[in-house]
Amino acid sequence: MNRRTFLSAAIVTTLVSGIAPSVAAPRRAAAAGAAPDSRAVALLARMTPAQKEALVRCDFAALSSLGIPALTMADVSAGLRGETGVTAFPVPLAQAATFDTELAGRLGQALGTEGRAKGYNNLLGPTVDTARTWHFGRQAESMGEDPLLSGTLGAAITRRMQAQHVVATVKHFSAYTQEVNRFFVDAQVSDRALHEIYHAPFEHIIDAVPVTSVMMAYPKINGTFATQSPALFDDLKKTLGLQGYTVPDFWAGDDPIAAIKAGMDLGGLGPGGVKIPVGSLTNGSVPVARLDDAALRILNTMYANGLFDHPVPAPAANVSTQAHKDLAHELAVNSTVLLANRAQALPLTSTVRSVAVIGPVGTEALTGVSGSTYVSPGTWTTPLAAIRERVGSTVTVTHRQGSVGDVPLTPVPAAVLRTTSGAAGLTGAFYAGAQPTGTPLSTQVSAGIDFTSAPVAGLPAVWSARWSGTLTPTTTGLHRFSLLPSGTTKLVVDGRTVISGTRHSRQFFLGPYDYPLQGTIELTAGRTVSISVEYTNSTADAGACGLTLGWQPQSLIPDAVAAARISDAAVVVVNRVAGEDMDHATLDLPGDQNQLIAAVAAANPRTIVVLNTDGPVAMPWINDVEAVVQLWYAGRATGTALAAVLFGDADPSGRLPVTFPATAAQGPGTTSAAYPGNGPTVSHSEGHLVGYRYYDAQGQSPLFPFGHGLSYTTFNLGSLEVSYDARSRTLTAAVTLTNSGNREGTDVVQLYAALPGSAQAEPRRLIGFRKVTLAPRASTRLTFTVSARDLSVWNAGAWKLTPGSYTIHAGRSSRSLSAQRALSIG
Numbered sequence: 001m002n003r004r005t006f007l008s009a010a011i012v013t014t015l016v017s018g019i020a021p022s023v024a025a026p027r028r029a030a031a032a033g034a035a036p037d038s039r040a041v042a043l044l045a046r047m048t049p050a051q052k053e054a055l056v057r058c059d060f061a062a063l064s065s066l067g068i069p070a071l072t073m074a075d076v077s078a079g080l081r082g083e084t085g086v087t088a089f090p091v092p093l094a095q096a097a098t099f100d101t102e103l104a105g106r107l108g109q110a111l112g113t114e115g116r117a118k119g120y121n122n123l124l125g126p127t128v129d130t131a132r133t134w135h136f137g138r139q140a141e142s143m144g145e146d147p148l149l150s151g152t153l154g155a156a157i158t159r160r161m162q163a164q165h166v167v168a169t170v171k172h173f174s175a176y177t178q179e180v181n182r183f184f185v186d187a188q189v190s191d192r193a194l195h196e197i198y199h200a201p202f203e204h205i206i207d208a209v210p211v212t213s214v215m216m217a218y219p220k221i222n223g224t225f226a227t228q229s230p231a232l233f234d235d236l237k238k239t240l241g242l243q244g245y246t247v248p249d250f251w252a253g254d255d256p257i258a259a260i261k262a263g264m265d266l267g268g269l270g271p272g273g274v275k276i277p278v279g280s281l282t283n284g285s286v287p288v289a290r291l292d293d294a295a296l297r298i299l300n301t302m303y304a305n306g307l308f309d310h311p312v313p314a315p316a317a318n319v320s321t322q323a324h325k326d327l328a329h330e331l332a333v334n335s336t337v338l339l340a341n342r343a344q345a346l347p348l349t350s351t352v353r354s355v356a357v358i359g360p361v362g363t364e365a366l367t368g369v370s371g372s373t374y375v376s377p378g379t380w381t382t383p384l385a386a387i388r389e390r391v392g393s394t395v396t397v398t399h400r401q402g403s404v405g406d407v408p409l410t411p412v413p414a415a416v417l418r419t420t421s422g423a424a425g426l427t428g429a430f431y432a433g434a435q436p437t438g439t440p441l442s443t444q445v446s447a448g449i450d451f452t453s454a455p456v457a458g459l460p461a462v463w464s465a466r467w468s469g470t471l472t473p474t475t476t477g478l479h480r481f482s483l484l485p486s487g488t489t490k491l492v493v494d495g496r497t498v499i500s501g502t503r504h505s506r507q508f509f510l511g512p513y514d515y516p517l518q519g520t521i522e523l524t525a526g527r528t529v530s531i532s533v534e535y536t537n538s539t540a541d542a543g544a545c546g547l548t549l550g551w552q553p554q555s556l557i558p559d560a561v562a563a564a565r566i567s568d569a570a571v572v573v574v575n576r577v578a579g580e581d582m583d584h585a586t587l588d589l590p591g592d593q594n595q596l597i598a599a600v601a602a603a604n605p606r607t608i609v610v611l612n613t614d615g616p617v618a619m620p621w622i623n624d625v626e627a628v629v630q631l632w633y634a635g636r637a638t639g640t641a642l643a644a645v646l647f648g649d650a651d652p653s654g655r656l657p658v659t660f661p662a663t664a665a666q667g668p669g670t671t672s673a674a675y676p677g678n679g680p681t682v683s684h685s686e687g688h689l690v691g692y693r694y695y696d697a698q699g700q701s702p703l704f705p706f707g708h709g710l711s712y713t714t715f716n717l718g719s720l721e722v723s724y725d726a727r728s729r730t731l732t733a734a735v736t737l738t739n740s741g742n743r744e745g746t747d748v749v750q751l752y753a754a755l756p757g758s759a760q761a762e763p764r765r766l767i768g769f770r771k772v773t774l775a776p777r778a779s780t781r782l783t784f785t786v787s788a789r790d791l792s793v794w795n796a797g798a799w800k801l802t803p804g805s806y807t808i809h810a811g812r813s814s815r816s817l818s819a820q821r822a823l824s825i826g
Contacts (some may be wrong), residue, residue: 004455008616008818010816013499014412023118023297034243036243036296036300037299037300037303037304039303039308040296040299040300040302040303041402043068043299043301044292044296046066047066049282049288049291049756050062050279052278052282052292052294053278053281053282053294055068055295055298055299056260056265056266056267056291056294056295056298057267057268057271057274057276058266058271058273059271059274063744066113067308068299068308069121069302069307069308070506071167071270071302071307072122072270072312073120073123073124073169073270074115074121074124075123075124075125075372076123077092077124077125077127077141077372077373078092078374078375079111079375080118080120081372081373081374081375081510082510083376084317084319084710085320085494086114086118086320086375086376087110087114087320087324087325087375087633087636088367088368088375088378088636089107089110089111089327089328089375089635089748090328090330090331090332090632090633090635091140091368091369091373091614092125092127092140092141092142092651093131093140093142093143093144093658094140094332094335094358094574094632094654095157096142096144096149096153096634096657097144097335097337097656097709098331099149099332099654099655099748099771100153100334101152102791103158103327103334104153104154104156104157105157105159105160105690107160107331108126108156108159108160108161109160109161110323110324111123111125111161112161112163112168113414113596114162114319114324115164115166115514116164117319118316119314120166120262120312120316121165121166121167121211121307122166122167123166124269124372125157125161125169125170125171125226126143126153126154126157126168126170127142127143127170127171127172127373128142128143128170128201128202128205128403128693129141129143129151129176130144130145130175130177130197130198131144131145131615131657131658132145132177132668132669132684132690132691133177133178133660133667133668133675134587134616135180135583135584135669135717136177136583136584137178137179137578137580137582137614138369138578138580139367139372139578139658140213140373140578140615141373141580142633143201143371144657144691145657145659145690145691145692145706146178146657147197147201148200148203148204148767148768148769148790149657149769150657151205151577152769152817153210154205155204155207156208158170158212158670161378162209162212165305165309166305166307167213167302167305167307168209168213168245169213169214169215170202170214171217172216172217172218172226172249173199173202173213173215173216173226173232173236173246174194174198174202174217174221175187175194175217175219175221177421177581178217178675179580179582179628180580180677181680182218182467183251183526184219185677185680185681186219186222186223186677186680187219187220187222187677187682187684188680188682188683188694189222189684189792192687192793193684193686193687193688193690195222195590195794196793196794197447197688197690198238198687199235202550203240203719207241209246210241210243211300212301213246213247214236214242215247215248215249216247216249216259216264218251219501220680220684221231225259227248227253227259227262227264228255228262229262230263232263233264234263237263237379238261238328240754241710243297243300243301244297244301245265245266245297245298246263246264246265246266246297247264247265247266247268248266248268256268256274256275259274259284260290260291261286261287261290265291265293265294265295266294266296266298266648270547278777279413282783285712292776294365305739307652316664317766320378325704327632328636329637329640331651332634332637332638332640333637333645333650334654334746334771335632335634335641335654336632336634336642336645337628337630337708337709338627338630338652338709338710338711339611339629339704339709340622340625340626340628340710341710342627344711345627345645346608346627346645346648346649347645348647349644349648350394351568352395352569352606353395353396353497353568354395354398354567354569355391355396355568355571356399356400356405356569356570356571356600357383357387357397357398358399358400358401358558358563358571358572358573358596358600359402359573359575359596359610360403360404360573360575361382361383361384361387361399361639362382362383362384362385363382363574363715364407365383365573365575365638366383366406366638367380367633367635367636368633368636369577369578369579369580369614370508370511370512370513370579370580371508371509371511371581372510373579374512375635377635377636377638378636380636380637380638381639381640381680382639383610383638383643383808384397384399384444385607385639386640386642386643387639388647390643390646390647390649391647398563398567399561400556400559400560401556401560402596403557403574403593404556405558405574405593406515406575406576406577406590407482407514408482408484408514408516408548408550409481409482409516409550410517410550411448411449411450411549412481412549412550412551413447413448414447414530416471416472416474417469417470418471418472419445419469420468420470421566423445424447425469426448426449426510426531426533427444427445427446427468427701428444428449428468429465429466429468429584430442430443430444430455430456430459430464430465431463431465432460432463433460433462433464434462434536435536435539435775436464436466436535436536437466440543441458441459441463442456445464445521446467448549449547449549450531450543450548450549452486452546453545454545456661457460462538463537464534464535464536464537464538465534466532466533468531468532468533469530470530470531471493471528472526472529473524473526473527473529473553474525474526475523475525475526475553476520476523476524476525477522477554477555478520478521478557479520479521479522479551479593480518480520480591480592481498481518481519481521481549482499482516482517482519482549482550482551482591483499483501483516483533483548483549484514484517484548485503485506485517485535485547486506486515486541486544486545486546486547487502487537487539487545487546487547487674488535488536488538489501489505489517490501490534490535491531491532491533491537492530492532493523493530493531494521494523494529495530499518501515501517502539502585503517504540504544504581504755505541505581506546506548508579508580509580510579510580511579513577513579515578515579516548517579518591520591520592520595528584533549537548537580537649541680550754556596557592557595557596557599558741560572560599561599561602561603563598564600564607565603565604567604568606569608570600570603570606572596572607572608572609572610573642574589574610575609575612575615576590576613576617577590578614578615583673583676585690586618587619587664588617588618589613589618589620594620599622600620601621601624601625601641602624607624607625608627608628608629608646609621609627609628609629610628610633611629611773612631612638613630613631613632614632614633615658616659616704618663618664619703627648628687629642629694630758631650649772650708651712651713651744651746651748651750652710653746653771653773654751655707655708655748656707656708656709657706658722659679659691659695659704659706659814660702660703660704661700661702661703661709662701662703664700664724666695666700667691667694667695667702668694675729676684683744688762689762691706692764692815693706693762693763693765696762696763696764696814705814705815705816707748707750707766707816708812708815708816709748709813711741711746712741712743713739713740713744713772714739714740714741714774715737715738715739715740715745716737716738716810717735717737717738717749717820718735718813718819719821720733720738720821721734721735721820721821722734722823723822724825726824726825726826729787729788729801730766730787731787731788731806731808732783732785733751733783733784733786733821734782734783735782736780736781736782737779737781738774738778738779739774739776739778740777742776743776744774744776745773746771746773746811747772748769748772748812749770749772749782749811750769750811750812751767751768751769751784751786751809751810752764752809753765753767753790753807753808754807754809755791755804756801756802756803758802758804759793759802759804764809764817765807766814767784767786768784781787788801801825802826806822806823807819807820807821807822807823808821808822808826810825
């Protein structure tokens with residue numbers, strides 16, 4: 001029955017706590033050694049080896065005589081992906097921006113409730129990947145750069161989700177930080193960084209909910225796929241104390257048998273994802289004890305979370321209640337970050353009688369990211385409709401598109417293209433291999449570039465092409481171009497590279513969005529320019545190819561500027577698509593959106609920019625606008641939350657869960673070795689200095705620091721008092737928060753610790769946070785209790801509390817710390 005596996009964490013706890021006073025004990029004492037449910041043990045004893053294998057292989061039909069319920073799974077990071085009649089909640093990064101544990105718990109309850117009502121008993125979420133660089137295309141699916149924040153909120157979501165008699169699957173373990181080469185990249189990460197940064201969110205969750213499940217990540221970690229790494233499974237099950245089961249991601253691993261031997265418990269995400277042949281786990285290739293352990297972990301998790309006692313009902317058509325819709329709005333408001341607010345531009349008051357609303361703010365507004373986190377919002381209120389509904393007839397609202405946002409553009413017509421011989425279109429030359437060099441296999445004239453299968457016959461498996469000719473514009477001004485590829489492509493116009501980049505597929509495999517490459521150039525009507533487009537399918541998804549050259553010759557910016565000029569205020573909403581299987585090559589907003597903001601700001605001094613993005617973007621216009629709002633992707637509440645914040649119905653109470661760099665050269669991952677890597681290897685050379693830790697250690701000044709966010713009122717922090725109790729191994733800190741303004745508001749008090757120099761730690765780390773809403777002139781005394789573990793460093797395979805002087809800081813961001821106190825811990 002392999003009970004030793006379940007007791008190993010308790011044994012480790014005993015040994016570690018007895019090494020030396022400087023070694024920090026785990027947060028959890030008894031739970032790590034809890035025996036599995038006696039019913040799981042009894043059922044395992046009745047099972048044949050073939051039935052145990054069937055359980056691991058998700059062959060629940062073969063287990064019907066034992067009454068084992070089938071695991072039915074759905075992605076739920078922001079709601080039930082792929083379902084209708086469900087609530088589209090804000091994305092995980094927005095959830096982290098709330099800094100609100102209670103709200104996170106309510107979200108977990110709602111996700112669990114909707115999941116069960118739709119017939120699912122295993123919900124894939126929360127996602128607590130650590131945002132290492134701004135490149136990460138799945139950053140919005142993470143819960144930020146700080147392990148305490150993501151782990152605390154993730155624990156609240158998991159606990160309340162599983163209280164609804166479902167199993168949560170926390171993902172992805174571990175060090176999953178990029179999409180480029182995600183299936184074979186080898187992340188070289190120090191043991192210290194793994195435990196202090198990448199494992200830590202999972203540790204927080206497992207401390208709170210030990211009988212849950214964990215999804216392993218795609219990449220290799222230090223030379224071995226995460227799915228096949230005994231060291232990672234030992235970290236997860238013995239050091240962190242997971243008592244539940246592990247699962248692979250959909251396409252993870254090249255050897256499922258090796259994965260089971262290493263410590264994988266469930267063989268796949270449902271029967272369709274299992275690649276384990278029948279009999280391959282009972283033929284001696286997998287030790288009997290390992291198969292028993294895997295089966296017991298699955299059964300124990302199912303019993304502990306009520307899957308046997310509370311079968312899922314028949315799926316309901318609509319499970320989105322009004323309470324859940326209200327919760328989505330509350331989450332969205334609480335995640336909205338007011339980044340800048342000069343001259344009290346926000347909230348918009350009764351003195352504003354006319355507003356120009358500019359950008360993609362109708363049904364085309366982005367509500368989520370593509371991939372496993374995308375949830376259809378169903379019927380929802382768009383930003384434009386919400387603003388108009390909020391102001392009624394008291395304010396004149398004028399809408400101008402200004403920019404179409406981050407979308408593919410209309411294909412360039414043959415009428416404006418010419419070959420060197422004067423024919424309409426471009427001359428295409430096709431080559432064997434990934435580079436368009438040497439002697440072409442064939443040439444042909446194309447009316448334009450718009451294909452989703454090989455454009456000429458006889459091309460090899462890997463091929464490339466170059467189209468060339470001239471383009472004669474019909475208008476003067478800013479021209480916008482897009483390339484929508486499956487592969488790698490480059491556009492050169494008039495000798496200038498306008499677009500260059502890679503997309504594995506033209507469209508996200510989950511969700512409604514294409515993800516094109518964008519660029520702009522100024523052109524003059526009638527002035528012919530050269531044009532060249534290169535392409536290779538060598539980087540496309542297997543069997544895929546395709547490319548569309550699109551353009552927008554008539555800029556929408558002048559019309560938007562005219563509307564802004566005659567309005568009291570201008571609200572410019574910009575966006576950027578993001579999601580699974582893509583990273584960001586540039587920090588810039590796509591297309592013409594930076595030019596739009598600059599032009600509107602020049603026409604209207606009261607310009608408010610709303611960033612409906614998955615994370616930080618470059619802001620070259622930051623000193624020319626009066627306010628900047630970070631909306632993230634807020635699901636069905638994208639419009640209502642924005643209107644509530646703009647007009648002051650709600651205080652923007654979100655805080656940044658990631659640092660916003662001032663330039664693309666800031667933060668980790670700024671060398672090719674560190675991102676995207678040299679060949680398959682990515683060096684995490686920054687070690688445990690991820691996020692604000694890196695900025696602080698390197699003396700870099702970000703555009704906006706971790707934890708930053710403004711309010712419509714003002715707050716003051718009083719003096720800080722701290723003490724340490726050696727017997728309970730806890731630090732206690734207390735500070736008074738006062739709303740010194742004239743309206744109710746919400747603040748997030750953040751507690752940071754500077755460790756002794758001998759710990760060789762980051763300059764400061766987050767050790768606590770508390771979100772508080774106060775009436776005008778009201779005060780409250782906040783008390784924080786911090787475990788020794790959160791003050792410790794990972795050293796030589798154990799958590800150690802370094803003796804010496806600690807400085808505790810309290811403030812409103814990682815760079816705004818108005819109170820501090822030093823104390824000695826022996």
